[in-house]
Amino acid sequence: MATTSGGEDWAPPNPSETFAVVGLGGAGSEAVHDLVRLGIPGVRAFAVNTDEKHLAKIEVDQRILLGKRQLAGRGSAGDRPAVLSAAEDGKEEMLRRLSKFEIVFLLAGLGGGTGSALLPFLARELRRGDALPVPVAFLPFQVELDTNSQRRENTTEAIDELEAMGGLILALANEKLRRFESLPMHHVFQLRNTYVHNLVTSLVDMVETPSLLNVDLASLKAHLDDAGVSTLLHAEYHISEPERLVPQALVESLLDFQLTEAPSALLHLDGGSNFTLRTHDRIVRSARHHFGEPRRLLLGIRMHPAPREVVRMTAVVGGLRSRAIRDALGSGQPERPAALRLSR
Numbered sequence: 411m412a413t414t415s416g417g418e419d420w421a422p423p424n425p426s427e428t429f430a431v432v433g434l435g436g437a438g439s440e441a442v443h444d445l446v447r448l449g450i451p452g453v454r455a456f457a458v459n460t461d462e463k464h465l466a467k468i469e470v471d472q473r474i475l476l477g478k479r480q481l482a483g484r485g486s487a488g489d490r491p492a493v494l495s496a497a498e499d500g501k502e503e504m505l506r507r508l509s510k511f512e513i514v515f516l517l518a519g520l521g522g523g524t525g526s527a528l529l530p531f532l533a534r535e536l537r538r539g540d541a542l543p544v545p546v547a548f549l550p551f552q553v554e555l556d557t558n559s560q561r562r563e564n565t566t567e568a569i570d571e572l573e574a575m576g577g578l579i580l581a582l583a584n585e586k587l588r589r590f591e592s593l594p595m596h597h598v599f600q601l602r603n604t605y606v607h608n609l610v611t612s613l614v615d616m617v618e619t620p621s622l623l624n625v626d627l628a629s630l631k632a633h634l635d636d637a638g639v640s641t642l643l644h645a646e647y648h649i650s651e652p653e654r655l656v657p658q659a660l661v662e663s664l665l666d667f668q669l670t671e672a673p674s675a676l677l678h679l680d681g682g683s684n685f686t687l688r689t690h691d692r693i694v695r696s697a698r699h700h701f702g703e704p705r706r707l708l709l710g711i712r713m714h715p716a717p718r719e720v721v722r723m724t725a726v727v728g729g730l731r732s733r734a735i736r737d738a739l740g741s742g743q744p745e746r747p748a749a750l751r752l753s754r
C-alpha cells in the first residue's frame with residue numbers, strides 16, 4: 411500500500427472519489443487502521459496525527475503529519491490550542507487532499523489534544539466546501555473525565571463545537587463498552603471498530619448501490635440539511651419478525667442519543683424477493699413509534715432477485731441531542747443504560 415507523509419501530488423485510482431475515512435490522532439488512526447483491515451472497498455483511508463512515530467505504524471493510503479514546527483512530531487500531550495495552530499498551518503494541505511470527496515468520515519478519540527482539535531476543525535472546513543463530513547467521536551471513559559480536567563475540557567469543547575454545527579454525528583461512549591468488560595482491552599476496541607465498520611459500510615452501500623426506492627447522495631444531504639444533530643443505526647433481523655428490526659438496532663447500538671421535539675428519520679431497507687408490502691408496513695410502523703413519530707420520514711428500499719431470510723436496515727435519525735455526551739459531562743456518576751434510549 412502506498413503511503414506518503416509529505417505534500418507530493420497524489421491521484422487516487424478510484425475515479426468516483428466519493429468516500430474517505432480519516433483517522434485523527436492516536437485513537438482515531440488506530441480505528442481507521444482496523445477499518446482498513448476489515449475491508450472498505452471504494453473508500454480511501456487517511457491518517458492525520460501530530461505524533462510521527464504513531465503515524466508511521468498506521469496502514470492507510472495517505473498519512474499527514476501536522477505541526478512539525480509547533481510539536482516536533484512528538485504529539486501534543488493534550489495541548490488542543492497547539493494542535494489548532496498546527497491545523498491552521500496544515501489546512502490547505504489537508505483540504506487539498508480531502509475536499510474532493512463527497513462523504514468524509516472523521517474518526518477521533520476525544521480527550522487528547524490532536525483528535526479533539528481536528529475533529530471539529532476539519533468538519534467545519536469540509537462543510538465550507540461541498541463535502542459531507544461525518545464525525546465519529548469516541549468519548550473517553552468516565553474515570554478519565556472525572557480525574558483529568560484537561561481531558562474533560564478538550565472533550566467538552568470538541569463536542570460543543572460539533573453539536574453547534576449539527577449534521578450526522580456518531581458519538582460512541584467508551585462507557586458503553588463495559589458490556590464487554592470481561593474481554594481483553596484490545597479486543598473490546600476491535601469490537602467497537604467492527605461496529606463502526608458496519609455503520610460506515612452500510613452508509614456507503616446505501617448511497618452507492620441503486621435501489622428500487624433510491625436514497626442517493628443528494629437526498630441524503632437534503633434530508634440532513636435541516637435535521638439538526640443526527641445519527642446512524644444499522645441492524646438486520648429475520649423477516650418473520652419485522653417489528654424486532656428497529657429494537658435490534660437500538661439494542662446493538664453503541665451510540666446514545668435522546669430525541670428532541672423535532673425528530674426525523676431516513677430509513678433504508680434491504681430485502682429479498684419475498685419482501686412484501688406488509689413486511690414493509692410493519693417495519694415502518696415500528697420505526698415511527700421508536701423514532702418519536704417523526705414528521706419527516708424518507709424511505710429507501712432495495713430488493714434482491716432471490717428470497718432472503720433477513721431484512722437489513724440502515725437508518726439516519728435526526729433531531730437528537732446526545733445523551734451519552736451530556737451524561738458523561740454532567741455531574742456525578744450517572745447510571746449507564748444497557749441500550750440506546752431513543753425516547754423523549
Ligand SMILES: Nc1nc2c(ncn2[C@@H]2O[C@H](COP(=O)(O)OP(=O)(O)OP(=O)(O)O)[C@@H](O)[C@H]2O)c(=O)[nH]1
Pocket residue numbers: 434435436437438440441460485486487488489518519520521522523524525526548549550551554561584599
Ligand atoms: N489509544 C487508544 N485510545 C482510545 C481508543 N479508543 C478511545 N480512546 C480514547 O481516546 C482518547 C484520546 O487519546 P489519543 O487518541 O491517544 O489522543 P490524541 O488525539 O492522539 O491527542 P494527543 O496525543 O494528546 O495529541 C483517550 O481519552 C482514550 O480514552 C483506542 O482504540 N486506542
Ligand SMILES: [Mg+2]
Pocket residue numbers: 435436461485486522524
Ligand atoms: Mg496522540
